[in-house]
Amino acid sequence: MADERVNKIIEILKKEYPDVKIALNYSNPLELLIATILSAQCTDRQVNEVTKDLFKKYRTPSDYIRVPQEELEKNIYSTGFYKNKAKNIKRLCEILVENFSGEVPDNMEDLITLPGVARKTANVVLSNAFGKNEGIAVDTHVKRVSARLGMTDNTNPDKIEKDLMKLVPNKDWGVFTLLLIRHGREICTAKKPRCHDCILNKLCPSAFTFG
DNA sequence: AACTCGGGGCA
DNA sequence: TGCCCAGAGTT
Structure with missing residues (x-):
């Protein structure tokens, strides 16, 4: 072709x-990563609705670690699989702080060590947050x-x-x-x-x- | 390879 | 009311 x-x-x-581009307009890699995790098995409309409030309340990995998992579950409830997603996001943020200086890693090898992140989510983050087209x-x-x-x-x-x-x-x-x-x-x-x-x-x- | 998590959208 | 779905982890 x-x-x-x-x-x-x-x-x-x-x-x-055009809103696909808007959806990518997250202010940092952490937001894109979390939005991508949330998008599993639900519509982008639901994700946009949920993240609108979520990203005001939670800005850094430390913010996600601070609050009880139950509160995070409430915030993302409508996207489905909310217990798994909340648990993964919370643990993922702990790992970011412990192992990656609070930053989302910019390579495949490190990304797929994070809970809830496999090849597909990693590729979305790599290409859309870091411009790395692996x-x-x-x-x-x-x-x-x-x-x-x-x-x-x-x-x-x-x-x-x-x-x-x-x-x-x-x-x-x-x-x-x-x-x-x-x-x-x-x-x-x-x-x-x-x-x-x-x-x-x-x-x-x-x-x-x-x- | 099959099963599980799950609320929401749609016929 | 029933069927399907922007995934990943476990067995």
């Missing part, structure tokens, strides 16, 4: 989902949407990641993932994709090919 077509797709999606987070949405758009012809996540790393300009890796996830949730769904409502349907080789 020509780079020009990929760039066009990215530009269209950026315009379609990889592209490939989840079910990225996998499905990129395949439908003809960006990869493979089903192996590692191969897909390599294909996409060749196609997508470095500076856009972090946003690219978030855009495809967003589009995959709202339009390019696994079942009954809404091709009629899809802003990419004229560019997409798979458009209107679903039962």
Whole structure:
């Protein structure tokens, strides 16, 4: 696939989902990390709503450590999995203070030692908070949407990641993932994709090919 | 590889 | 009312 077509797709999606950029406009890596953890299995709308208040009350790792876990649970309740998330965030902040001088580490090796943080969350933070494009987070949405758009012809996540790393300009890796996830949730769904409502349907080789 | 955490969105 | 979901950890 020509780079020009990929760039066009990215530009269209950026315009379609301007709040993806807003969502990335967290003032520091800790906020992005916590927002990413919270986003597991819930909508970005819920995360934005919750973090709006949360990030006023909690600014540093020490702030999260100071309060009882139950209070943190209340603050993030509506995002689901709230006990796990609260526990992980609290422990994660303790580790930041103990081992990383209170800073979010800027490399994969250290990031995935944190509770609740694995490759995918680490990649989102690396690319969007530190501008380090070590990889592209490939989840079910990225996998499905990129395949439908003809960006990869493979089903192996590692191969897909390599294909996409060749196609997508470095500076856009972090946003690219978030855009495809967003589009995959709202339009390019696994079942009954809404091709009629899809802003990419004229560019997409798979458009209107679903039962 | 299967199971668990979980409230919210949507048909 | 039932089904599904921006993940990660445990067994």
